[in-house]
Amino acid sequence: MNCKITGTGSYIPNVITRNADFDKHEFYNLDGSNFPYDNETTIRKFKAITGIEERRYLDNNLNTSDIAVIAAQKAIESANIDPESLDYIIIAHNYGDVPAGSVQSDTVPSLATRVKSHLRIKNPKCVAYDVLFGCPGWIEGMIQAQAFIKAGMAKRCLVIGAEALSRVVDKHDRDSMIFSDGAGAAILEAGDDESGILAHESATFSFQEAEYIYFGKSNHASAPEDIKYIKMHGRKIYEFALVNVPKAMKECLDNSGHSINDLKKIFIHQANEKMDEAIINRFYKLYKTTPPEKVMPMTIHELGNSSVATVPTLFDLVLRGEIADQELKKGDIVMFASVGAGMNINAITYQV
Template identity: 65%
Template sequence: MNIGITGTGSYIPPVITKNEDFLEHHFLDINGSHFEHENQVIIEKFQAITGIAERRYAPPELKTSDLGYLASEKAIEEAGIDREEIDYIIFAHNFGDLTPGKIQGDTLPSLATRVKHLLQIRNPKCVAYDMIFGCPGWVEGVIQASAFIKSGLAKKCLVIGGETLSRIVDDHDRDSMIYSDGAGAAILEANPSSGEILSHASETYANGEAYYLYFDKTYKEEGCPDTRYIKMHGRKIYEFACTQVPRAMKECLDSSGVSIDDVKKIFIHQANEKMDEAIIKRFYRLYGRQVPEDIMPMSIHKLGNSSVATVPTLYNLVKNGQLDDHEVNPGDVVIFASVGAGMNINAVVYRV
């Protein structure tokens, strides 16, 4: 049985926040001390490492579930399916719906249920649930959806990845410049006219790595001690990802039976430009190959890191010819790969 992606959609928020918008921020070190460099220098170094020049924030009236709904409408339209025939809605996120100014995630009801409500799906057999798997959540949702279809429990699944990270960051943490908002969605179906999942792999590292991304208070000493924000050990994540992700990608590709030379694109989680480049370089080194030109589309420069939304959004942009100098065509073999909180890793080899 072939299982393929028959429709994709994304919602890219309209609010553009550029690096210069952080010039007046009061950045502090993890111990609350001031940096010796001015913000201009901090921002320049940040852009050189991450590649991020600007990012997108959602307007205040839209929550994560709203972004997911908007992306889903596009995916359903592109797939040309009756929404009442969707068997599962899987919504990958990390923090639920966040209201600006209130750092408390709302997951009652689940975001998948909220999307089903917004889509006005009446069929009670359409099961809606959320996926908490860090940044690799959307890829893991695709893996779960394919398992449902392969087992005969489903014929059509909607998998969404969405986040509004701009509402869960500490303004005094320079890492806050990384995060952004957005959503991507895809319809998976059995025996489509084109498209096939060839292999997949997932791993969780929690023996020492579990808290590389974590929740903690602001770096500002007089800030509220009971409010928590997303925090990370950036260097540890970088080293972990560069070591473990290439190996996991190789295992996944080897199990697909596809040659490394036949891979046309790699859609990797948009976390950090330098880190992604290092991962891909090490991946090809495992095969004794040089990295081909234009193998890795990047959206992080303009869109930032929207966590679970980066991979589906990036794929949607390239598939619809909206990212300069990149395209995918029927029959092309691509790899989806991600790494994030948990620490979780996954990959999918997919024939378009």
């Protein structure tokens, strides 16, 4: 028995924020000192490093759970299933619902409970819960859903990755330009053909790495200290990812029984274009080869980094033919991979 994706959906927010929109921001270093470059230089360097030209933010009337519902509805429609038949709803996020203009996260009831309620599912045996696993949360939710199905505890699961990072960024931190909002969802079911999850790998590095991404005060020295924002040590994350992510990807592919030549696409967390390219190059170097063209679809240029939503959104857009020069065929071997707060890493080898 394999566990296969039978439907996908995503939600791309409507508000487009371009790099030029940050021209009037006042950027400071983590210690509150003045940033060493003018904004024009800062924006130019940012684009060269990350590849991000624009990102998407939620409308003020929407929350993370709202866009999770929209992505879920599309996945349910794509799979052509009755939502009452779902055994689990697993939603990966990191900051809960943060209403526009608020500084407080709302996670009670859980976002998964809210999604189930908005989907109007009556079945009490459809269990809904949240996963907090950093940016790799959606992939980890898929791994958990597979475990439930393999153990005979479920036949059909809905796994969602949704985040509204625009609600928790510090406008005085240059890294605020990285983050965006979005949601992606997939239906995972038991299947009897060759398609499905072939192997997976997960790891948490916390001995020295736990605080690489954290919640901290604004870079502006006079800002209230009791209001926290997403913060990260970018250089440490970059070096960590380049060493550890390719190893996890290799172990995941090797355990699938397929070779590097079988791999058609890699759906990697859209964190930073240069970092993702370096990870892929190191991954292929472990097999003493180089990555083929178009093996790594990218959305970061237009959509930014929406954390847990990047991988399921990217996969859905490729399946729907909405990314130029990218397509999937039945039987293709692909990989999902991510790295993020924790520091957590995971990967799935999957046959379409």
